[in-house]
Amino acid sequence: MAEHLRGGVIGAGVFGGYHAAQYARLPGVVLSAVLDPHPDRAARVAVPLGGRAFHELAEFLDAVDVVTIASPATRHAEQALAAIAAGKSVYIEKPIAVSVADGEKIRAAAQARGVVVACGHQERVVFRAMGLLDVPQQPLLLEALRHGPASERSQDVSAILDLMVHDLDLALALSAGEPVTAEGEGRRGPRGAWDTARAEVSFDNGFTAIFETSRVAPERRRTMRVVYPSGEVEIDFVTRAFRNTTPFALNPDFADTPAAADPLGASVEGFLQAVRGEAPRPVVTAQEAIAALDLALAIEQALEDQGPRG
Structure with a gap:
């Protein structure tokens, strides 16, 4: 393997720019290429970071060793394959695809070619930094709220x-059970x-998870409450603070760790x-x-089954 991997990013939007910057700064990798249907937009991202702009996929793939796909979700599967x-x-970037069948095609193709597939569910990094993924008790209840203001992104x-x-x-990362029913x-x-x-969502081990989401909210709010038999943890993802009444030692300074400070990185x-x-x-x-896609x-x-609402 080359001393430095050549990183390439498909998609020159906001998230594509974030990923390009990571390839430009991380050790052992350089930003080589950015692909976008609009060459001028690709150039605006690539050139300041030492890369080249492309608008043809085959030429782009010849110029890279690893690829980040930060294009619209409906393009993820074809570009990944x-x-x-x-x-x-x-x-x-999440979601891995827009159908489980396409996600499985990606997984199977990667296994056959012996290459790595990662997906951008970056909150896992924050949970790991807190120590939540190491709690030796199964949760009883999870309540998550994720609100954001209106945006043209991911429409x-x-x-x-x-x-x-x-x-x-x-x-799914916290629970050992499998989801069995979803209502919404x-x-x-x-x-x-x-x-x-x-x-x-109800799980086969008795765990219940409640999710509330809006992308037309007046302000950004991202909170979670996880209830265990021994106590509960309340998290504010915006302020990076939490309250813990369980006996399990979580890291109160997790927000100061390099990983939590830059989950994408x-x-x-x-x-x-x-x-x-x-x-x-x-x-x-x-x-x-x-x-995660299957549950989504x-x-x-379930929303379709409850009837149309405008």
């Missing part, structure tokens, strides 16, 4: 696939996609370590991302 077919490991998918999917992944209600936006939603670095063989897996694997789509179906 093309990169994997070219022998490139891929980091895919190709619903708020469930855009925002709620983060909390779905965290619930929501409201559609002017483009027909679900902009607000509330869902309740820690997630991308974990991906690169897995590519180099320095870590057994990325922060979030393809299989875990597919599980089940919630979307």
Whole structure:
């Protein structure tokens, strides 16, 4: 393997710019290329960081060793499969795809080619820094709220696939059980996609998770409450503070750790370590991302079943 991996980013929007900056700053990798249908936009991201702009996928893939896919979610599967077919490991922003079938195609193709697939559920990094993933007790209840103001970003998918999917992944990471039922209600936006939603998911071990999401809220709010038999943990993801009444020692200074201060950087670095063989897996694997997607789509179906709301 080359001394420095050549990193490439598909998508020159806001998140593409964030990923390009990570490849430009992390050790052992350089930003080589940015692909976007608009060459001028790709150049604005790539050139200041030492990379080149591309608008043809085949030429872009020839110029890189690893690929981040930060394009609209509806393009994730086709672009990931093309990169994997070219022998490139891929980091895919969430959701991994917009159908479970496409997610499984990505996972199977990567396994066949022996390349790494990571997915950008970066809140896992924050949970790890807090110590929540090491709590030796199963939760009884989780309540998650994730609100954001209106934005033009990610309008190709619903708020469930855009925002709620983060909390779905965290619930799945905390619980050893499997989701068995999902109920929900929501409201559609002017483009027909679900902009607000509330869902309740029951797991086969008795765990219940309640999720509330809005991408048309007046302000940004991201909170979570996790109830255990021995106490509870309340988290504010915006202020990076928590209250813990359990007997388990969580890190009160987690927000000051390098990983929690830059979850995206820690997630991308974990991906690169897995590519180099320095870590057994990325922060979030393809299989875990597919599980979060599957639950998100089940919630979307539950919203469909409860009838249209404008």
